[in-house]
Amino acid sequence: MTTTRRPFRRASEEERRTSLIEATMECIVQGGIGAATIRRVAEIADVTPGLVRHYFPDKNTLLCAAHKATMSKMTTQAIQSLDNCDGGPLARLRLFIETSLQAPVVHPRNYQLWASFTSLINAIPEIGISHREAYIEFRNECESLVRDVFAEQQRDIDDKQVERYAIAVNALIDGLWLEGCLAMDLFDSGSLSELGVKSVQSLLDLETL
Structure with a gap:
């Protein structure tokens, strides 16, 4: 039995930013501002903390967005x-x-x-x-x-x-x-x-x- 793999598509810069912003909102809804840490945002967005910091160098920048x-x-x-x-x-x-x-x-x-x-x-x-x-x-x-x-x-x-x-x-x-x-x-x-x-x-x- 063979399986068909979906072709890989790299997310665009804007899509990635949007995903991280939405993950930040979800953190806030789940636990308030204090829950919106870089690490937790990365977990929800299923990316590394380093990738979050690539787009948003600190938590305040992410919260502003x-x-x-x-x-x-x-x-x-x-x-x-x-x-x-x-x-x-x-x-x-x-x-x-x-x-x-x-x-x-x-x-x-x-x-x-x-x-x-x-x-x-x-x-x-x-x-x-x-x-x-x-x-x-x-x-x-x-x-x-x-x-x-x-x-x-x-x-x-x-x-x-x-x-x-x-x-x-x-x-x-x-x-x-x-x-x-x-x-x-x-x-x-x-x-x-x-x-x-x-x-x-x-x-x-x-x-x-």
């Missing part, structure tokens, strides 16, 4: 959902809110990673910078969506007011996201996102959303 990937994934999921929206500004704002407050964005694993990384903001300056960049990216998207809604309705709102509305919308979504991640079982399917939509509708004084 994992934090950036975590935040980027959640933000990107909400923003990219708009690519498939054929509606106008109101429909786009609604979809953005709904996507931000449903799985897979709302998930205990995401909260665990977010909370673990947030605890390092002051200890590792690079994570603080990355966290700020992710916040600004999400808030800017909120601001763009809010501005488009007001423009469509021909409401005379200056840039400073739009910015304040965007900050409030961002904070509202963040708060409900935390609620959902911490107690998913307390919310019926779709209820959290619908609450978010209704709250933003009231905040922006819209007749419908």
Whole structure:
């Protein structure tokens, strides 16, 4: 009996980096920040510690990359959902809110990673910078969506007011996201996102959303 061996394919640089970042996230989910050692990451990724250090010279560099990937994934999921929206500004704002407050964005694993990384903001300056960049990216998207809604309705709102509305919308979504991640079982399917939509509708004084 002969067996067919799969052809060997060397992982690309980007694939290897991604694998190590995902292994780091898994370490954190399993045991917190302290569990994300170079040795443990290597075990989960099934590589040598030396290979981990080849891509990430120290633990802080690895944690920074994992934090950036975590935040980027959640933000990107909400923003990219708009690519498939054929509606106008109101429909786009609604979809953005709904996507931000449903799985897979709302998930205990995401909260665990977010909370673990947030605890390092002051200890590792690079994570603080990355966290700020992710916040600004999400808030800017909120601001763009809010501005488009007001423009469509021909409401005379200056840039400073739009910015304040965007900050409030961002904070509202963040708060409900935390609620959902911490107690998913307390919310019926779709209820959290619908609450978010209704709250933003009231905040922006819209007749419908």
